[in-house]
Amino acid sequence: MKMLEIKNLHASIEGKEILRGINLTVNAGEVHAIMGPNGAGKSTLSNVLTGREGYEITQGEVIYKGQNLLELEPEERARRGVFLAFQYPVEIPGVSNIYLLKAALNAIRKHQGLEELDAIDFLTLVRSKMALVKMDEQFLHRSVNEGFSGGEKKRNEILQMALLEPQLAIMDETDSGLDIDALKTVSEGVNALRSPERSFVMITHYQRLLDYIVPDFVHVLSEGRIVKSGDKELAKELEKSGYSWVHDAPEPEGQPA
Amino acid sequence: MKVLTDIHTDFSAVANSRDIMVADNARWKTLREQAQHQFARMGLPGRKEEDWKYTSLWQFGQEQFVHQVSQPGYADIHELKLVEDAYRLVIVDGRVDLTASSIDRLPDGLTVTPLSQSIERASEFLNQQISMEKPGFNAMNTMLMNEGVFIEVTENTKIDKPIELIVVNSGHTQYYAMHLRHVIVLGKDSQATFIETYAGNDKANGLTDVVTEISLAENAELFHYKLQRESLGHYHVATMAASQATDSKWHNTNISLGAKLARNDVHSQLLGEQSHVTMNGLYLVTGEQHVDNHTRIDHSVPNTTSEEVYKGVLDEQSHAVFNGKVIVHKDAQKTDANQSNRNLLLSRGCEIDTKPEMEIYADDVKCGHGSAVGQINEDQLFFLRSRGLDEVSARSLLTFAFAVDVIERITNQELKQSITQVIEKRLPKGVVHE
Numbered sequence: 001m002k003m004l005e006i007k008n009l010h011a012s013i014e015g016k017e018i019l020r021g022i023n024l025t026v027n028a029g030e031v032h033a034i035m036g037p038n039g040a041g042k043s044t045l046s047n048v049l050t051g052r053e054g055y056e057i058t059q060g061e062v063i064y065k066g067q068n069l070l071e072l073e074p075e076e077r078a079r080r081g082v083f084l085a086f087q088y089p090v091e092i093p094g095v096s097n098i099y100l101l102k103a104a105l106n107a108i109r110k111h112q113g114l115e116e117l118d119a120i121d122f123l124t125l126v127r128s129k130m131a132l133v134k135m136d137e138q139f140l141h142r143s144v145n146e147g148f149s150g151g152e153k154k155r156n157e158i159l160q161m162a163l164l165e166p167q168l169a170i171m172d173e174t175d176s177g178l179d180i181d182a183l184k185t186v187s188e189g190v191n192a193l194r195s196p197e198r199s200f201v202m203i204t205h206y207q208r209l210l211d212y213i214v215p216d217f218v219h220v221l222s223e224g225r226i227v228k229s230g231d232k233e234l235a236k237e238l239e240k241s242g243y244s245w246v247h248d249a250p251e252p253e254g255q256p257a
Numbered sequence: 258m259k260v261l262t263d264i265h266t267d268f269s270a271v272a273n274s275r276d277i278m279v280a281d282n283a284r285w286k287t288l289r290e291q292a293q294h295q296f297a298r299m300g301l302p303g304r305k306e307e308d309w310k311y312t313s314l315w316q317f318g319q320e321q322f323v324h325q326v327s328q329p330g331y332a333d334i335h336e337l338k339l340v341e342d343a344y345r346l347v348i349v350d351g352r353v354d355l356t357a358s359s360i361d362r363l364p365d366g367l368t369v370t371p372l373s374q375s376i377e378r379a380s381e382f383l384n385q386q387i388s389m390e391k392p393g394f395n396a397m398n399t400m401l402m403n404e405g406v407f408i409e410v411t412e413n414t415k416i417d418k419p420i421e422l423i424v425v426n427s428g429h430t431q432y433y434a435m436h437l438r439h440v441i442v443l444g445k446d447s448q449a450t451f452i453e454t455y456a457g458n459d460k461a462n463g464l465t466d467v468v469t470e471i472s473l474a475e476n477a478e479l480f481h482y483k484l485q486r487e488s489l490g491h492y493h494v495a496t497m498a499a500s501q502a503t504d505s506k507w508h509n510t511n512i513s514l515g516a517k518l519a520r521n522d523v524h525s526q527l528l529g530e531q532s533h534v535t536m537n538g539l540y541l542v543t544g545e546q547h548v549d550n551h552t553r554i555d556h557s558v559p560n561t562t563s564e565e566v567y568k569g570v571l572d573e574q575s576h577a578v579f580n581g582k583v584i585v586h587k588d589a590q591k592t593d594a595n596q597s598n599r600n601l602l603l604s605r606g607c608e609i610d611t612k613p614e615m616e617i618y619a620d621d622v623k624c625g626h627g628s629a630v631g632q633i634n635e636d637q638l639f640f641l642r643s644r645g646l647d648e649v650s651a652r653s654l655l656t657f658a659f660a661v662d663v664i665e666r667i668t669n670q671e672l673k674q675s676i677t678q679v680i681e682k683r684l685p686k687g688v689v690h691e
Contacts, residue, residue, distance in 0.1 A: 050643055078645040090636045094658025100644065107645035160644065
């Protein structure tokens, strides 16, 4: 089953074209890594997919589970199962983690036509998910990400993902700012969520993350296009030779559907 | 102009007709005469008056306020109570409603009475904390006050329940003007919680003119909460002023949600060493509302502390003014004073004039102040939406998060919960109006 189809996607910010014809198909259960040097358009891609304002789509389309993703508001995407794990999770003083988790889960459950969870069921559920990412319960009662270390913020993202059980998770530079222990914990959390019904798009500059979360496909993004696709071996190649060669790569022949 | 010239209501004439209160009390009588004289001389302030620079009373001057009730008012206070169990005094349209009140069984050491029934004792404390020379409403209030609450706590007494005052403008008499004076006297080593709510039904346009005078003896501690949720056509002018002896503490929380025009003057005089004042403020305004908070803290002796946080949320065409003065007098070494005013603007049409001021005449002090004006953080908004919250809820949540630390400082849990509910209901939808 096709989870996500990106067809000839062009996107600009302030008149400057960043994405210049992206083609990508992600099937249910697959993990895709999108790698590329700085400025290749990685963050733009994740922002466009999750609906951040400020981008203009000039050509192409994105189909998510048979729907036109780009015409949905960010919250509608979330409620339909798209999740973005942020590169820089924002701090929200005054909003407790538990409030956020509950509001987010209930928004999604409501969309699915389910009842809100009562306090006890909710806590039981959250606790089980916290164990997955080795988070202490005190984090529930602190303001969202406020005063969290880099690793704690990323674990908090994975906690939200685990609770909301998305069908398509987009992970933006999840390994940035993580030491090796935190990277392991986060990766274990993600691996536990892998399933035949769930797809992942991991956007990353470094190969390191892919040692822990092994992708089915690796794509190289450069100057707004996917210039090379392969399996996990491609990532290792990149690690060895760096990104310098991608600029000399021929025009992409287009992603096979 | 320094003076407002065009005042349609003849307040002086009303003062002449209010004889009952002053009949038997020489001090009260003298005060009223002085007030009448002062009001005739100074009237109400115009925009040229520094403390009224951003708040125009022109519209106020145009109103024909009424001082006789046309029919007795009634108010259902069940929705207005902030705590269930309290020593409660209810004032409706300027008159004490004893059936709605519960002041008949007070513990030893506590007096809670209508001002009109404690003229002798209360008169000793009148106009001790305020000056009629100051441009504003003090003279008017002094010549027209005819009700209020008098609270006295004797030495070594800790009051077990909050004392709650509920003032309602029922709307039965349009443009009805209330002039209230509250007097709170806390003896040595005493402690009390005082909650005052000002409310009215949606169509109750009128005036609430109130002065609260507070005297805190050595080591007295007053937790003081004011919630103003009057109708959007109402005028509210208020002064809260306290003098504080050694080791005394005044924790003041001042929440403004209602009224077309609301002005609060909050003043603490720290007169004894180790005395402390907390000034917590929150204002939520929308539509054409105008709210003006003027605060002043006088650190007059060494080793006193103050902590002031005022926060505001402005939407639509509303206008807010904050002017906070902290004065550290010459001998007030080791003063520790902190003041901040932060504002969240939800629309392009609103306006905030903020002026934190510190005048420091001592050299060994720790003082900080600041003000900030900001908008909803777009990254936070996107984050919440990416987790499934719709835009309106996300904006409301961020607005509440901005205000929440003022509420967090409320120590009484029941009160905190009620105030949270009141504020949640009044959260602006927060959609940017362009």
